[in-house]
Amino acid sequence: MTSQLGPAAGYLAGLRDRLAADGCEVTSMRWHGHEVVVGMRTDRKARWLGSRAQLFVHAAAVPSVDDVALAEFTGWAMTAARSRIRGRLLNRSAGLVLPALISEDVRPSAVTWATADIRTLGFTMTGRPVTVTVTADGPRTDMFRDWVKWAGSFTGHVLKKAALYFP
Template identity: 35%
Template sequence: MTTHGGMSAPDAYFDSLEGRLVSDGCVTQRQDWSGTCVLVGRRSDFRMRWVATRLDLFTIAAVVPEITAAGLSAFTEESLRYAKAAKGGRPLGMQAGIGAFPVLISDKVDPAAAEWARARQRVAFACMARPVVVDLSCRSVSTYRGKPGLGRLYASYFIQKSTQYFDLAASGSSH
C-alpha cells in the first residue's frame, strides 16, 4: 500500500503523527529500538482537577510489518519501562504520574490485537497506558476510550488526546 507520494501509508501516517504531536506542544525525537525506528513524543501537564498532579504523557509509536496481540503487549510493556526511566522529576505517585500511548502502525493487523487495545486501559502504580493499533488496511484506529475506575480523573484527557493524535481524517494519510 502506497500513498500518492510513493511513501508507504504506514510511513506517511508515522510522519503525520509526529507533526500532530509537535503541533500540540510535544517534544519529539526518533530513536532506534533494536533496529526499529521509534517516535517518542512527550508533554507534561498539570491540572488542579487532577488533585494537583503533573502527568507526563508519552506517545511512543513504531511502524511494524504486522501487529499481533503479543507484539502489542510487549511494546506496551517496553514503552512503560522507557517512560518510567525517562520521566525524571518527582517520584511516581508523589503528585506525579505517567500516561502512555504505545502506538503500533501497520497495514497488516491481527484482529485480536485491535481487540486487545480496545479492551481496557493498562494500569500500574501511577502509570496508565492506552495501547493504540493503527490499521491502515481498513483505515481504523483501535484504542480504549472508556472511563475506568482507576485513573478516571484523566479519562477525558486521554480521550481528547487520542482523538487529536490518532484520528485518520487528520493524518492526511491515504491509500
C-alpha cells in the same frame, strides 16, 4: 525497512508533526529495528487539584501487528516512559502512555487486546495501547476508550489527546 512500510510510515511522519504541533517534546528511539516516534508533554489542570499528567506517546510503523507484538511493545514503551520520569513522579502525578503500532496488517487479536482494558506498570504508569490500521479508505484507530478508576481523573485528557494524535 521504512520504505517498505509505505502508508504506515507516512502516518508515522504525520503523527510526528501532530505531536510537535501540540507542544510535545518529540524524539525517536529504536525497537526491534523500527523507528519509534516518542512524544512527551506535561500538563496541569486546576480540576486535577494540583496533580500533573505526564503523557508519553511511543509509536512505530511495522509490517504487521498481533497481540503478542502489541503486548511486548506496550511493556517496552511503558518501561521506557517510566525510565524518563523516575524520581520525578510525586504522589499527585500520573504517567500516561499511548503505545501505538501502525500497520496495513493489524490482526484482530491485536485489536481485541488493545480495546480490552488499560495496562498498568506499578502504581505510577497507565497505558492505553493503540493499533492504527492504515488502509486505502483511511486509518482506523482502536484502543480502550472507557473510564477507569485507576488514573480515572485523567481519562478525558488522555482520550482527547489520543483523538488529536491518532485521527
